[in-house]
Amino acid sequence: MVIRPMINDDTVKNNRIEIDLVLEGIYQCYGYDFRNYAHAHIKRRLDHRLSLSRMDNYLEMLHRIIHNEEFFNELLLDLSINVTEMFRDPEFYKSVRESLIPYLQTYPFLKVWHAGCSAGQEVYSMAILMHEEKIIDKTQIYATDFNELILSKAREGIYPVELMKQYTKNYQTAGGKASFAGYYRADYDHVLINQSLKEKILFTYHNLVTDGVFGEMNVIFCRNVLIYFNQELQNRVLKLFYESLIPGGFLCLGSKESLKFSECSPLFEPVSLSQKIYRKKR
């Protein structure tokens, strides 16, 4: 029989207070505001770093954060969760081809924003799709993240070759029209995304919590980012997206995200409820 230590209400309350102090310390020292991220997510990530660093409690961690920037940078990677892949959720890309592209083809010029772009796989996937649908030449893609380290990886566009099998499968399921291998160059154990795809993309820093509107977008992709925010922060960021879109612009969220419980819900109409594609009302 496994005997688990008793966790009483006081322990839970005290942990919460200590975690809030850690987040306040991060904000005061480094300006990153995690105070409205989902508590369960933050606790999981802090606990993970606590056990790796062999520290006893959150207050010891707070001291280390304040006095050791290198440690904070490691923690920032833990907190930002950069999991991504090319043509992730292939059905979503299929739906973009079928329900979004016909609208986008009618505009003379397009501005697209990938918010929370991680290491760039989602952005390059969309650039490939837009190339195949013949709209890439009139498109400027902005890809942003608040993690500089991950942004430099995105700019490089270099990925381990062993991931290509899964990415190729995703590409084909997503309705890819060419040979996926034509979009990169293999070099030993890595692949390098084609320069021609990079030319239309500007990777740059933007923090969704502390920075402002990113204007006049035709489409915003923000997938698998809002799940880490609490409801209040989700509302704030969705308002930022609303204000950053042209009337009739599109917002695409991740498979576990939706506008359902958000204050912005009446301002959008669904294009595909199952694929979380919405359109700003005119």
Ligand SMILES: C[S@@+](CC[C@H](N)C(=O)[O-])C[C@H]1O[C@@H](n2cnc3c(N)ncnc32)[C@H](O)[C@@H]1O
């Ligand atoms: C799980 S990844 C999602 C990547 C990609 N959109 C996808 O769906 O595959 C979440 C990304 O959001 C970024 N992120 C988290 N909080 C952010 C914030 N406040 N501002 C900008 N980016 C943020 C993280 O750094 C991370 O790269």
